[in-house]
Amino acid sequence: MTRYPFCISLLFCVAAALTGPGCRTGPDVQRTDPAMVVDYSGRWNDTDAQLVARAMTEDCLVRPWIEDFKASHGGQKPVVVVGQIRNNSHEHINTEVFTTSFERELLNSSRVRVVAESQLRADIREERRNIQANSDPETIKKFGKEIGADFILLGVVSTIKDEVEGRYAIYYQSNFELIHIETNEKVWIGEHKIKKDIKRKAWKL
Amino acid sequence: MSWNCWLLPVLSRADTPRVPDAVKRPAPPGCPRPAAFPGKSARRLAWLASLILLALLVSCGPDPGFYARVETLMAAGDHAQAYEMVQLNRTSYSKRERLLYHLDLGLTAHYGGLYEKSNENLEKAEQLGEELYTKSFTAQSASFLINDYLLAYRGEDFERALIHLFKSLNYLKLGKVEDALVEARQVDSRLQTLNASHPDDQKNVYREDALIRFIMGLVYESEGKLEDAVIDYAKSEEVFQDYRRHYGTVWPQFLLENLLTAADGAGRRDLLEEYQQRYPRVVLLPYQHKKDLAEVVVVHYSGRSPVKVGVTFPVAVEENVVLQVAIPTYQKQPRSGEAARITLQNVAGGNPQVFETELMEDVEAIAITNLQNRLMRMTAKAIARVTAQYFLIKTTAEKVRQEYGEEAAQNYQLMMSGLAQMISQPDLRSCRSLPAEIRVGCALLVPGEYDVQAALPGRAAPLSLGQIKLEAGKKEFILLRSLE
Structure with a gap:
């Protein structure tokens, strides 16, 4: 008689041990290389943002629009402002991550000038207004000296998702465009695609 | 701990001293058989009582x-206190009910x-709902013998889809339109995904959400994306x-009005004519006129969601052996079905504009139907x-x-x-x-500043919601909760 119940008890004891509360008391934190690819949920993450930023800047800087502009403007560098990058995807994407990288690469190339985007400009104007009222007259910065941008960068990130429970494929397409502010002429269109196949385990012990 | 109820009798047998051989042997003729499960009857009773106690401690x-x-707090309009109460009572939810805890907190x-x-x-x-896709073999096996309380609560399909609807409205109130649209897209995506996992003959009828599509239409319209709004x-x-x-549930009139106006604004004459033919009583407000007006959208959560009860x-x-099987079913809560009455008074003067909310999402009916759709799956397991x-x-x-x-x-x-009957509880x-239902009311007003009042079901006095500033072409969302 004892063997039967004992087997059942053993089975349930194992279940209890495996489903019972864990012994972890705090988070386990490790510093990792920012370039290291880490994917947990399969959602958009820093690696995707870096991939898009890198691909877009590389493509943008090798295209002839900079030289064309210089040739028609007496060798002057084009001035670029970053506009809105719309998120038309299924996920929350912080587009600022790759627009900042994009700006940095343009600046570091020394072939383009970059001016602050609209929200920053508003903040700076507020600061300039403050300076007018409170600063030493010799250090006052004048209004009306801002550099007008020649081109605006606009973009959109879209996704197509195909999903069944436990598995999904997602296709991200990022499209950036540089548009001449005066003429509406598009001088560059960049495109970057990422496709992911994400699978969840159906069972664990 | 529910499985402990099952375990304990067997564990106790292993732990208690072995029964002397003399007891095991058949009693000599004429001698009374020793009492079943030798030991004092008090000990047996205590043992049985502990089993019953443990069975009753099943986490539910x-x-x-x-x-x-x-x-009570929510009925009094003290939702922040209700939030704190849920937070303070975290231990009332077992670790298998973390999804429920966060859902209650979130709502x-x-x-x-x-x-x-x-x-x-x-x-x-x-996230918990997604993580729980990976099933624990041990928990599933144990739940097969004991009950479903052994499994972490993953949420009903409609509950998980509605998470995105509430998130979308949160983002709208925070002014994050793009994020609101991201969540809105997730509602149907989630429903499709969940439905794809069910067998063909057991699919949910709640496949798409009409309310979230209406909200998306409103957002696109206010962004000037009229083609998307029409869709x-x-x-x-x-x-x-x-x-x-x-x-x-029938569509409210304002949905059709918005559809006609957006089709007009987008230049979709074909769609405009099609819907005008289908709904000849709906009057078209040309987009050129509407874009000079502001739209107030009141989302009114009313009543209590149904609660699950067991039915046997x-x-x-076996031949001559009939057992009782218990499965869950939803029980409706008393519900008035009354609308909220909103009054908007322009501070610059004039007559107040009064309108009522209309039923758009019958959460109660969706819940009941959703559970019925998986009746076959539940019954087979039970x-x-x-x-x-x-x-x-x-x-x-x-x-x-x-x-x-x-x-x-x-x-x-x-x-x-007896014990088995006790622990075989339906989840x-x-x-x-x-809420039992989500009602929506819409009104078009000239831009300006307005005092807002809401008369809610179950509240004697109208609720003052302060002032709002309305801009031409923009939508203002007001969220209300009432419990009668």
């Missing part, structure tokens, strides 16, 4: 008294206007055909569980009979059958913070 979510207190925070906190919790609930308004109207068939039915597991328990007890009782005799076997079988967990 926070007690109804807790929800009653939360609802009470949403009703209380704590939109950031609401999103944090709803995000956690959503979503039209989709909402289409989903309402399903709503009418399955839940008896007999099943013959029958299998009861049958397995019966045969397990029968087999072990036979061993007891061989070792200790008939009386002990009968005692054992009686006790274990009655559900999100109790959801």
